[in-house]
Amino acid sequence: MGSAAPKISFGTPDQIEILAALEPFVREQTASHLERRKLWFPNDLSPADDQETQQDITELLRVRDAARGLPDAVRVALALNLLTEEGLPHFHRLIATHLGNESPWSDWNNLWTAEEDRHGCVLRDYVRDARVFNMGALERMQYRYIEAGFNPDWHQDPYRLLAYTSLQERATQYAHANTGRSCGRYEPKIQRILAHISGDESRHYAFYRAVFHEVLKQDTNVALNSLLKVMPALAMPGHNICDYEHMADVVRRADIYGPRHYQQIVEELLEFWNIGGLTGLSAEGAAAQEKLMKIPSRLQRMADYLDAKAAAERTFSFDFIYDRTITL
DSSP states (O other): OOTTGGGOOSSOHHHHHHHHHTHHHHHHHHHHHHHHOOOOOHHHHSOOOSSOOHHHHHHHHHHHHHHTTOOHHHHHHHHHHHHHHTTHHHHHHHHHHHHOSSSHHHHHHHHHHHHHHHHHHHHHHHHHHHTOSOHHHHHHHHHHHHHHOOOOOOTTOHHHHHHHHHHHHHHHHHHHHHHHHHHHTTOHHHHHHHHHHHHHHHHHHHHHHHHHHHHHHHSHHHHHHHHHHHGGGOOOTTTTSTTHHHHHHHHHHTTSSSHHHHHHHHHHHHHHTTGGGOOSOOHHHHHHHHHHHTHHHHHHHHHHHHHHHTTSOOEEOOGGGTTOOEEO
């Protein structure tokens, strides 16, 4: 099993052995990630230096003026993206708890955390500079979200963590990219910021997708059942945010992110992992495979149902946009 095995405490003995055996692969994937990334910092995108130029001041005023045109539905999407990114402490804790603190897994977790930390920073810098929200109200939401915690019911199954992060990183990439396109019609700077964040999420997605693929190869039947516990109804990391359901409904009605996007993600991963083509499975593994392959059609029916309901307009209001009414 190797000396690294005791460093991972969650999972069955067989799962711990698999994760320890995957450490060289994790090290390779981390190195590959470092080769592909282009490291950036929030100040590169939203300068806030003491020795600012007149050009910096002019640009700040331009951004603030242009941001006034952002529709409230797009502001809700931006708020949801920002609050989700600021839930990072919970994710670092979960990964450290499941995968240990002294291994290539923890090296990745620390690297991933450092990269993700910039996302909340740069979004907060932007919305503060551009005066997009009632910041006091948004900060209270952020505080309550972190205080509420995030403890998904993974039953100490590290495979569920890797399945979840594969799905969640891709979903987050979709949300940032689509929010950026919606913002870009009014204020291009936030689109550039969200494009940088989306690029990071794409590379993080590639890491988790590849690692879970290796888990599937090594422990196919158990991994299929772990995936089945996560994939049908992904609980997005922001679901503990106060008024999350209403915010998510606004974002869905604005066609920024919703069940149809998640359906595309599920189909993409089922194909990448070749779930439908796996053979030699146990009875339990085959049953999980069959249920997994039916998820896209379930998601399509759900999306059709929600779209039918959305034919009737609905109104929303949020204190972080001064309780203005949004009708969608």
